[in-house]
Each structure stands twice: as C-alpha cells, then as structure tokens.
Amino acid sequence: MPLQGFLGGIMIGVAAAIMLVAIGKIAGVSGLLAQTLALTPSKSFNVIATSFILGIPLGALLAQYFCGPVNSFYPSSFITLIVAGLLVGFGSRLGSGCTSGHGVCGLSRLSLRSLSATCVFMSVAMATVAVMKHSGLSQ
Amino acid sequence: MNGPAFLSLISGIVFGAGLVVSGMADPKRVRDFLDITGAFDPTLAFVMGGAVTVMAIAWRVQNRMSSPLATEKFDLPKISPVDRRLILGASIFGIGWGIAGLCPGPALAGLVIVPDKAIIFVTAMVIGMGLYRFIDTRFSENNARKEMR
Numbered sequence: 001m002p003l004q005g006f007l008g009g010i011m012i013g014v015a016a017a018i019m020l021v022a023i024g025k026i027a028g029v030s031g032l033l034a035q036t037l038a039l040t041p042s043k044s045f046n047v048i049a050t051s052f053i054l055g056i057p058l059g060a061l062l063a064q065y066f067c068g069p070v071n072s073f074y075p076s077s078f079i080t081l082i083v084a085g086l087l088v089g090f091g092s093r094l095g096s097g098c099t100s101g102h103g104v105c106g107l108s109r110l111s112l113r114s115l116s117a118t119c120v121f122m123s124v125a126m127a128t129v130a131v132m133k134h135s136g137l138s139q
Numbered sequence: 140m141n142g143p144a145f146l147s148l149i150s151g152i153v154f155g156a157g158l159v160v161s162g163m164a165d166p167k168r169v170r171d172f173l174d175i176t177g178a179f180d181p182t183l184a185f186v187m188g189g190a191v192t193v194m195a196i197a198w199r200v201q202n203r204m205s206s207p208l209a210t211e212k213f214d215l216p217k218i219s220p221v222d223r224r225l226i227l228g229a230s231i232f233g234i235g236w237g238i239a240g241l242c243p244g245p246a247l248a249g250l251v252i253v254p255d256k257a258i259i260f261v262t263a264m265v266i267g268m269g270l271y272r273f274i275d276t277r278f279s280e281n282n283a284r285k286e287m288r
Contacts, residue, residue, distance in 0.1 A: 055151015
C-alpha cells in the first residue's frame with residue numbers, strides 16, 4: 001500500500017501545483033469550500049473555488065471507474081459523524097486551513113504557521129484516537 | 140467556463156482521484172495512521188511525502204514567476220506569525236479529524252463512495268464553517284464598535 005499512497009500523493013501534489021503555478025491559489029480544501037459556499041468575507045461567486053470543489057467528487061468517481069471500487073469504512077454512528085463534522089468545519093476555518101492547505105501546500109512552502117498547525121492537528125488527532133480507544137469509546 | 144475555471148476543475152479532479160488512489164478516501168486508513176498504539180498504518184506519511192515533494196518543486200518554480208500562467212496575479216496567504224487562533228483552530232480540527240478519520244478533501248470524495256454517511260459529515264462540516272463565519276462576523280463587529288468609542 002505505501003506505493004499506492006506515494007502515487008496518490010504525487011497526484012495530490014500535481015493538483016496543488018496546477019492551482020499554484022497556473023491559477024496562483026493555494027489548493028486548500030477547507031478555504032475553497034468556504035469560498036464556494038460564500039462563507040468568507042468576499043461575497044461574490046467564486047467560479048475557481050467552485051470548479052475545484054466539484055472536481056473532487058468527480059475525480060473520485062473517475063478513479064473508481066478506472067481502478068475499481070475502493071474500500072471505505074466510515075464511523076457507523078450518526079452522532080460521531082455530526083460531532084466530527086462540526087469540529088472539522090469550525091476548526092479548519094478558525095485555524096485557516098486543513099490537511100491540504102497547511103499539510104501539503106504550507107509545509108512545502110516551509111511556512112512556520114503551517115508547520116505549527118500540522119504538528120498540532122497531527123498530535124491532537126493521535127491523542128484523540130488513543131483516548132477514544134482506551135476509554136472504550138467505540139465509533 | 141473560462142480557462143482558469145477549467146484548469147481548477149482539472150486540478151480538483153486530479154486531487155479527488157489522488158485521494159482515492161492513495162487510500163486516503165478511507166477514514167479507517169487515516170485512523171490506523173493516527174492510532175500509534177495499535178496497528179499503525181504508515182500510508183498517510185507516504186501520501187504526504189509524495190504531495191509535499193511535488194509541491195516543494197512547484198514553490199521553487201512559483202518563486203521565479205511574476206504572475207501565474209492563467210491568471211493575472213498570485214493570491215497567496217501572507218507569511219504571518221503563529222497566533223492563538225491558529226493553534227486553537229488546529230486543535231479543534233485535530234479532535235474532529237481523530238474522531239472520524241475524515242478531513243474536508245476525503246469527505247467530499249466520500250460523497251460518491253459512501254454517499255449516505257459522507258453527506259451527514261459534509262453537512263455538519265458546512266454548518267461548522269457557517270458557525271465560525273457567524274461568530275467571526277459578530278466578533279469583528281464588536282471590536283469595530285469598541286474602537287469607535
């Protein structure tokens with residue numbers, strides 16, 4: 001699996017590189033999603049952000065068409081999905097980015113803010129998984 | 140559809156396909172990476188490694204360009220210092236990411252893989268973003284009022 005991981009990672013990097021070099025924007029999914037839904041100070045319809053956001057499920061569909069269906073195990077509990085979604089949405093906006101913006105685009109730019117954010121969300125997420133596991137909180 | 144929007148759509152498609160190929164569209168794989176006390180799955184590190192390598196080259200290229208290939212100017216975040224909002228936001232994000240193994244990109248890809256569950260997460264995520272927008276707007280209005288006094 002590491003090989004597929006690396007290959008998929010290169011594709012994600014190429015996608016982010018197109019956004020940077022051709023369009024001049026950061027491929028940060030949380031920011032672009034917020035712009036698509038007009039949840040940022042700029043009120044005008046953002047066609048670039050919207051195209052990128054629509055492209056993600058489209059690309060996932062194409063990849064499944066060509067490579068076959070993939071496994072995807074989601075948490076079974078409705079409450080888990082709701083709570084996690086709220087935290088991810090709120091936190092990514094307050095922290096100005098998520099795994100793509102800080103983790104991929106920011107780290108490679110050697111941004112101190114992105115390095116800090118990535119270290120924080122990685123370690124907090126690891127701690128969260130450990131606490132859930134050992135307190136018997138299943139999904 | 141104009142040129143930049145088309146390129147952006149292509150970029151989104153490659154991004155979404157990359158998430159599926161890498162295995163990161165599966166929240167279980169992500170949680171197995173985050174589970175350092177259990178059956179640790181290193182895949183996410185390889186994904187990040189691949190993506191960061193390509194982007195490191197892209198930043199070098201960007202450095203020598205005066206404008207992007209298809210638009211007039213670069214629209215990039217300014218280099219600013221680490222502040223409380225960043226750390227608090229990343230912490231809240233990290234808790235949510237750990238609970239479900241989902242972040243925004245994979246959740247959007249999930250809409251065509253496990254639609255019934257992904258739609259619940261994505262809806263909650265959008266509400267979370269809206270909640271931030273609401274609080275942020277209120278907060279800056281209050282600050283502006285204080286300054287006027």
